[in-house]
Amino acid sequence: MRKIILRSLLVMASLTFGFVGCNKDPEEELLDLYSDAGNSFLDIENEGYKVSLNAIPAPQELTGTWRIYNGENGKFENVNKANSIFYGEPGEIYLLGWEISDGDRYEASTINVSFKQLNPELAMTVNDTIKGNISLYLNSIAPKFGAEGHWEIVNGSGGQLINETSHEAQFVGLEETSYKLRWNLTYGSKIEGEEIEFTTDILKAYAGEDQLDIITDKSANKFMNLNAFLPAAATAEWEIISGDTVEVLDTEDPSSVLKGIADKEYKLLWKVTLGEHKANDTLKIRFRGKWGMFTDERDGKSYRYAVINGVQWMADNFDYNAPFTQYGRSWYYGQSSRAHIEEGFPVETPEDRKRYGRLYNQFAAYEAAPPGWRLPTREDIDNLITSLGGIQYAFDKMAPGGETGLELSFAGICNYSNESPLSRDWYSFQDIAGAYWTDYHNNVDYSGIIHAFYIDSKSSGEARLSSYYAGASVRYIRDDN
Incomplete structure (x- = not known):
């Protein structure tokens, strides 16, 4: 009976101690709180100023939470999502924390997120x-x-x-x-x-730069784009001042297409209105046909030129008012205080001065040449006449209306006297002969060579005149580049 009782006690003790051994220690039940907030994002600039975070998710039994420790006006799409999208503002630097929590226990790791500052940029420059x-x-x-x-x-x-x-x-x-x-x-x-x-400033209109030598294709109708300036908030309109063969296709467009024909000079008016302010500017346009056009920047006068055998020959007599120098002199025909006119009339009107030009002594003819232009040599003129078949054929081709476009002008000559008040200045051969200086000059007797063209006989020839006391016409030439 005692053995039975003892065995029962041992079994009960064994069961009792066995159950006690299966109970866990409370410390061993706590889960590891490991936090990894992922990568930082620096100097971000994108649509919406946002980043997709990449923290290590919290274990299933635990909770992960994003928090903003530093930085203004940031927000998370989902604060408990490890890869939540975070929205910030430009120029802000954020310190974000990814917290793993278990009850009142938590552990956090941090990352930095920064966005580039707003950068306003002007796409214009303004003068003072x-x-x-x-x-x-x-x-x-x-x-x-x-x-x-x-x-x-x-x-x-x-x-x-x-x-x-x-x-x-x-x-x-x-x-x-x-x-x-x-x-x-x-x-x-x-x-x-x-x-x-x-x-x-005050309002001024700008119609563009004059264009008197526009080169286009060989078609009869010529086209070009205008280039006026339309001020901000203004309205404007093109008006044709001169030229009955020109058309502006859109009169309110500063860059409208203009239609015209060759060798006609057109003048347009660009009229600008801005509130109560109004301003106008003019524009000259010309398409090259038989002639090119050169404008002397010193006085704004323009001259036609014809291209023959690779050389540009002025097709108008030169008309620059060259200043008197130690040796250089120039005059209009009959326009000196002691003038004696043998043939013709004084050249006084703008139309006549455009037609005949000025008479220059050879010194002034050298000095007055625009940059890039020069007096022709004797050989230049001889070669020109020869290339046109000799003077018997060349004269009509070089005369007004001729096929070359040279349009010779018969302005006559001047014999300038000395300074004595008893002497006279003799003007002769107007509309009889056109005399043109060459570049030949004799430094011994101060004489030069002209080449003269005679209307009645349709002939030409050279003559020697004083480089100082004689006045003749000038036609400059230059290579056609």
């Missing part, structure tokens, strides 16, 4: 004074990545902005007034700006 204008085309780089832009007037009275929320806007101000404008970029709570300062 906007010459000839009271308005301005405003142009900046368009906003990106969800930012918005707008222009504002910082300083200056009476100004007006048009389309101020567009990166391509317009400004209109008062005459001769100083302004400061600012192009702003905004995103969320952030704003950055770039400023320009300028002073307006």
Whole structure:
């Protein structure tokens, strides 16, 4: 009986101690709180200013939570998602924490997220004074990545902005007034700006540069694009002043196509209106046909030229008022204080002066040549006549209306006297002969060679005249490049 009781006690003890051995230690039941917030993201610039985070997810039994430790106006798409999208603002540096928690226990790791600052950029440059204008085309780089832009007037009275929320806007101000404008970029709570300062002028129209030698194809109708300037916020219109064979296809377009024909000079008017202000500018246009056109920048006078055998020959007598120098002299026919006219009449009207040009002594003929042009040599003239079949055939080809386009003019000559008041200046051979200086000069007797063309006999020949006391016509030449 005692053995039975003892065995029962041992079994009960064994069961009791066995159950106790199966109980776990409370410390061993705590899970490991390991946090890995992933990579940092620096200097990010993208649409919406956002990044996709890449933390190590929390174990299934635990909770992961994103928190912002530093930085303004950031937010998470899902604070408990390890790869949540995070939204920030440009120019901010954020310190983010990924916290793994178990009850009141937690562990965190951190990353940095930063976004580039807004960068407003102007796509224009402005001088201190906007010459000839009271308005301005405003142009900046368009906003990106969800930012918005707008222009504002910082300083200056009476100004007006048009389309101020567009990166391509317009400004209109008062005459001769100083302004400061600012192009702003905004995103969320952030704003950055770039400023320009300028002073307006008075309104002036600009029709473009005169073009008197436009080279196009061989077709009868000639076309070119005009190049006027239309001020910001202004309206304008083309008007034809002279030329009955010209057409402006769109009179309100500053770059309209113009249609014309060769060897006709057209004059247009570009009329600009901006509020109560009005301004006009003229434009001369000419298409090359038989003649090219050269404009002397010293006085703005233009001369036709014909291209023959690779040489440009002026087709109008030269008419530059060369200043008197130690030796150089020039006159209009019959226009000196002691003039004696044997044939013809004094050259006085603008039309006659355009037709006949001035008479130069040889010194002035050398000195007055525009850059790139020169007097022809004796050989240049001889070769020209020979290439046209000799003078008996060449004369009609070189005369007005001839096929070469040289359009010889028979302006006569002048024999200039000494300074004695008893002497006279003799003018002769107007509309009888055209005498043209060559570059030949004799330094011993101060004489030069002219080549003269005679209307009645349709002949030509050389003559020696005083380089100082004789006046003749001038036609310069240059190589056709």
